Amino acid sequence: MFIDYEVAVIGAGIVGASIAAKLSSTGISVALIDKGAAGALGASGYSGGLVRLYDTDPLLMELAAYSIGLMEEGIFATTYSSSLRRTGMIYRTAPDQLENIWSAIRQHARVRYPMHLIGTDELDGVHYPHGQGEARINLFEPRACVGNVRQAVALLSNVVRQYGLLLEHCEVKSIDCRSSHDVRIELGSATLRCRAVVVAAGAWSQRLLPEMDFGLETRSIPLARVMTESTWPMPVIDAVTQTYGIPLTRAIVQTGCGLRDSGAWPESLEQPDERHARDAGQRVAQLSTSVSDGEVCVLDVLPGFDSYSPDCRPLVGFCDPHSPVYMATGMSGLGFKFAPGIAQIAFDQLRCHLAGQEPNRDWAALSPERSRGQAASPGVQP
Numbered sequence: 001m002f003i004d005y006e007v008a009v010i011g012a013g014i015v016g017a018s019i020a021a022k023l024s025s026t027g028i029s030v031a032l033i034d035k036g037a038a039g040a041l042g043a044s045g046y047s048g049g050l051v052r053l054y055d056t057d058p059l060l061m062e063l064a065a066y067s068i069g070l071m072e073e074g075i076f077a078t079t080y081s082s083s084l085r086r087t088g089m090i091y092r093t094a095p096d097q098l099e100n101i102w103s104a105i106r107q108h109a110r111v112r113y114p115m116h117l118i119g120t121d122e123l124d125g126v127h128y129p130h131g132q133g134e135a136r137i138n139l140f141e142p143r144a145c146v147g148n149v150r151q152a153v154a155l156l157s158n159v160v161r162q163y164g165l166l167l168e169h170c171e172v173k174s175i176d177c178r179s180s181h182d183v184r185i186e187l188g189s190a191t192l193r194c195r196a197v198v199v200a201a202g203a204w205s206q207r208l209l210p211e212m213d214f215g216l217e218t219r220s221i222p223l224a225r226v227m228t229e230s231t232w233p234m235p236v237i238d239a240v241t242q243t244y245g246i247p248l249t250r251a252i253v254q255t256g257c258g259l260r261d262s263g264a265w266p267e268s269l270e271q272p273d274e275r276h277a278r279d280a281g282q283r284v285a286q287l288s289t290s291v292s293d294g295e296v297c298v299l300d301v302l303p304g305f306d307s308y309s310p311d312c313r314p315l316v317g318f319c320d321p322h323s324p325v326y327m328a329t330g331m332s333g334l335g336f337k338f339a340p341g342i343a344q345i346a347f348d349q350l351r352c353h354l355a356g357q358e359p360n361r362d363w364a365a366l367s368p369e370r371s372r373g374q375a376a377s378p379g380v381q382p
């Protein structure tokens with residue numbers, strides 16, 4: 001028996017759910033399929049959820065700016081945006097980065113999204129490296145946010161449930177491409193037949209495309225919740241020590257660990273242990289003047305992970321010009337903030353494909369064709 005939808009989206013993490021909701025809300029029929037509950041099994045279930053603009057990679061910064069510009073528009077205004085809490089954030093870096101920061105401010109700061117430098121003495125005396133006296137410049141993004149990623153996925157998935165089909169606890173084993181506009185996916189005793197398929201399966205994406213090598217790998221991103229005596233007014237990233245803290249409540253901050261692992265799949269990564277907990281505690285102490293190592297209590301360390309591409313830029317686009325397979329993976333630790341932008345890019349390109357037109361070449365730099373046969377580089381995003 002056949003079930004017909006124009007587009008199937010495999011993976012209901014934040015990226016797949018955003019793409020499926022965007023397509024559904026514009027009248028395209030969509031089936032969104034996940035092997036677990038939406039947003040539960042993949043990177044989206046662990047995400048820190050920080051939405052900020054600055055990046056040392058100009059292309060990623062442009063993508064972040066594009067995405068932030070879309071967050072309060074269309075379907076994202078009533079879904080994704082409602083999961084955001086406006087906190088502001090401080091990005092601290094070495095003085096030799098001043099020109100890059102100025103260039104980012106000149107290019108991207110807007111009335112709707114201001115960015116400016118502030119002095120270390122304006123930081124409430126809380127956020128600067130403990131006792132090291134190292135010089136820093138501080139970029140302040142007052143409209144940066146922290147999102148509840150699971151809530152965003154749930155709201156976006158509800159849109160799909162309303163207009164299309166949401167299948168949970170349903171693992172896709174393979175994709176059968178018959179032609180550039182005919183893809184079949186076996187679902188038990190039924191066959192889903194569609195004109196394009198989006199692979200948004202996060203760190204498992206490569207498994208669905210065994211004949212293509214995009215150099216994707218899975219990297220661990222351990223996430224710790226740490227209790228301290230001090231108050232954390234807003235998220236802070238220290239780029240020099242690759243350390244960050246995102247306040248959750250008055251005395252609890254979320255932070256990352258420096259000890260990372262990589263492998264083919266999430267299942268092959270080592271689980272966090274007491275070394276990760278110790279490292280997280282030291283990192284929080286390093287971030288704040290008013291906390292010492294002995295004053296932190298690590299509550300837990302979660303085994304977060306994500307899909308990384310060789311150049312740490314997302315893979316977004318058709319596998320090749322004649323393929324019905326559209327990839328949206330390799331988010332490299334930044335997929336929450338990119339999700340609305342990627343959904344819009346995917347919508348524009350899929351709409352052309354469905355209309356039998358050549359997809360536009362906007363954002364061609366993200367095309368998966370660039371990384372066929374490459375190995376991943378060791379870059380880590382804080």
Ligand SMILES: Cc1cc2nc3c(=O)[nH]c(=O)nc-3n(C[C@H](O)[C@H](O)[C@H](O)COP(=O)(O)OP(=O)(O)OC[C@H]3O[C@@H](n4cnc5c(N)ncnc54)[C@H](O)[C@@H]3O)c2cc1C
Binds near residue numbers: 039
């Ligand atoms: C600790 C941590 C902190 C982070 N902090 C930030 C941050 O501050 N800001 C930011 O922007 N990003 C952050 N990220 C990154 C961001 O969370 C990820 O990039 C994003 O969640 C990736 O979403 P995704 O939809 O691509 O993948 P996933 O969330 O992994 O979703 C993939 C989905 O595909 C499903 N799936 C896989 N295979 C199949 C199959 N065969 N059949 C059916 N379903 C399948 C899985 O069940 C899963 O639900 C962080 C990530 C982590 C782990």
